[in-house]
Amino acid sequence: xxxxxxxxxxxxxxxxxxxxxxxxxxxxxxxxxxxxxxxxxxxxxxxxxxxxxxxxxxxxxxxxxxxxxxxxxxxxxxxxxxxx
Amino acid sequence: xxxxxxxxxxxxxxxxxxxxxxxxxxxxxxxxxxxxxxxxxxxxxxxxxxxxxxxxxxxxxxxxxxxxxxxxxxxxxxxxxxxxxxxxxxxxxxxxxxxxxxxxxxxxxxxxxxxxxxxxxxxxxxxxxxxxxxxxxxxxxxxxxxxxxxxxxxxxxxxxxxxxxxxxxxxxxxxxxxxxxxxxxxxxxxxxxxxxxxxxxxxxxxxxxxxxxxxxxxxxxxxxxxxxxxxxxxxxxxxxxxxxxxxxxxxxxxxxxxxxxxxxxxxxxxxxxxxxxxxxxxxxxxxxxxxxxxxxxxxxxxxxxxxxxxxxxxxxxxxxxxxxxxxxxxxxxxxxxxxxxxxxxxxxxxxxxxxxxxxxxxxxxxxxxxxxxxxxxxxxxxxxxxxxxxxx
Numbered sequence: 001x002x003x004x005x006x007x008x009x010x011x012x013x014x015x016x017x018x019x020x021x022x023x024x025x026x027x028x029x030x031x032x033x034x035x036x037x038x039x040x041x042x043x044x045x046x047x048x049x050x051x052x053x054x055x056x057x058x059x060x061x062x063x064x065x066x067x068x069x070x071x072x073x074x075x076x077x078x079x080x081x082x083x084x
Numbered sequence: 085x086x087x088x089x090x091x092x093x094x095x096x097x098x099x100x101x102x103x104x105x106x107x108x109x110x111x112x113x114x115x116x117x118x119x120x121x122x123x124x125x126x127x128x129x130x131x132x133x134x135x136x137x138x139x140x141x142x143x144x145x146x147x148x149x150x151x152x153x154x155x156x157x158x159x160x161x162x163x164x165x166x167x168x169x170x171x172x173x174x175x176x177x178x179x180x181x182x183x184x185x186x187x188x189x190x191x192x193x194x195x196x197x198x199x200x201x202x203x204x205x206x207x208x209x210x211x212x213x214x215x216x217x218x219x220x221x222x223x224x225x226x227x228x229x230x231x232x233x234x235x236x237x238x239x240x241x242x243x244x245x246x247x248x249x250x251x252x253x254x255x256x257x258x259x260x261x262x263x264x265x266x267x268x269x270x271x272x273x274x275x276x277x278x279x280x281x282x283x284x285x286x287x288x289x290x291x292x293x294x295x296x297x298x299x300x301x302x303x304x305x306x307x308x309x310x311x312x313x314x315x316x317x318x319x320x321x322x323x324x325x326x327x328x329x330x331x332x333x334x335x336x337x338x339x340x341x342x343x344x345x346x347x348x349x350x351x352x353x354x355x356x357x358x359x360x361x362x363x364x365x366x367x368x369x370x371x372x373x374x375x376x377x378x379x380x381x382x383x384x385x386x387x388x389x390x391x392x393x394x395x396x397x398x399x400x401x402x403x404x405x406x407x408x409x410x411x412x413x414x415x416x417x418x419x420x421x422x423x424x425x426x427x428x429x430x431x432x433x434x435x436x437x438x439x440x441x442x443x444x445x446x447x448x449x450x451x452x453x454x455x456x457x458x459x460x461x462x463x464x465x466x467x468x469x470x471x472x473x474x475x476x
Binding site: 014015016028035038039042047053056060 | 181182183184301302303305306307309310311313314317385386387388389390391450457460461464
């Protein structure tokens with residue numbers, strides 16, 4: 001998952017300053033990101049990791065921190081996820 | 085056949101359809117404030133209502149660049165009909181992307197085949213650009229929600245059979261799919277608007293309207309934003325391409341008029357200040373087309389920067405349509421102020437393009453914000469490179 005965390009941090013850093021952002025900081029409540037960024041994030045996840053974000057996935061807890069996004073990507077790319 | 089030729093052929097197909105089945109009725113749509121009865125069946129038969137859908141749902145799996153071409157050609161013929169494609173597409177896209185399997189099975193084919201028209205309901209009497217200011221409430225109940233409130237300026241609200249509706253549930257945005265015949269929903273026509281007068285606007289009033297939880301799109305709160313934003317992104321792209329169509333129509337009309345009409349002993353086309361206006365229009369149309377095609381390409385490639393590109397395309401194309409319409413009316417002189425020529429309708433339709441799907445002012449704020457974001461990111465990247473060079 002650490003590779004996914006690096007990928008997520010790199011993506012975030014293209015949009016805002018991540019120097020003081022820890023892996024578990026909430027990017028929405030702390031004002032780093034807005035709903036428009038959420039759209040860009042979903043588009044990036046789908047494109048770069050070849051997964052589909054479903055309506056059931058649209059929970060804040062899947063997208064609100066570097067750790068959360070990395071865990072979400074890992075879950076979507078796991079074989080068990082592919083079978084469902 | 086190479087992709088460029090395929091696309092050119094498709095543009096020709098869309099142009100031929102639009103000029104045959106839509107354009108001859110455009111002024112009637114404008115004056116009667118409704119579209120002709122044959123339009124939806126003809127669009128459905130041609131596969132134009134939801135062409136981006138997969139074949140299993142009745143679509144043609146059309147790419148977004150080609151979809152943009154379709155909306156451009158329909159918009160060139162009649163802005164009101166193009167606006168139907170916009171909102172119908174927004175509803176289809178929302179169900180496809182965020183609806184559960186039951187909703188997809190129930191609605192997608194019906195929408196693709198024109199058995200029902202879809203519409204998208206966000207704007208309210210007190211909220212348009214300020215989406216966070218919506219007042220329509222959704223109170224949770226056992227197995228569903230009860231909606232109260234109003235949605236205003238809903239394109240094709242008068243004839244839609246299903247609506248995507250954004251409400252707030254305890255302060256959280258929540259998106260629903262709501263059928264026209266649901267008890268507690270009434271639709272009142274809105275007439276006599278400035279432009280796209282054939283787009284059959286409706287005022288939707290929800291009074292204790294129960295909606296089952298199975299009609300949710302996405303999830304309340306965070307989960308409703310992608311529903312709204314992805315649909316608005318589709319709408320923005322469609323309006324950008326439709327605006328390009330208006331600008332092209334203005335140019336077409338101006339070429340015809342300036343070539344035919346004689347003043348001061350020669351055709352208008354020979355007068356330099358007319359040539360200046362034509363040049364401005366040609367340049368604007370070329371630039372708008374490039375921006376729209378680029379936005380479509382980025383959508384097809386699922387490029388995360390597509391959002392910014394589509395904002396720029398809509399901003400430029402809609403303001404270009406207004407400039408083109410202004411020039412076209414000017415070239416036509418007094419005739420340009422008469423319903424005997426189409427350019428006065430183009431000007432009214434172009435003004436609407438500057439207001440819907442994010443007003444010109446909202447675009448300006450958003451685009452500048454995205455630009456400064458990129459500037460700061462570049463500055464951070466340069467600072468990081470300089471630090472690495474220092475320590476090398």
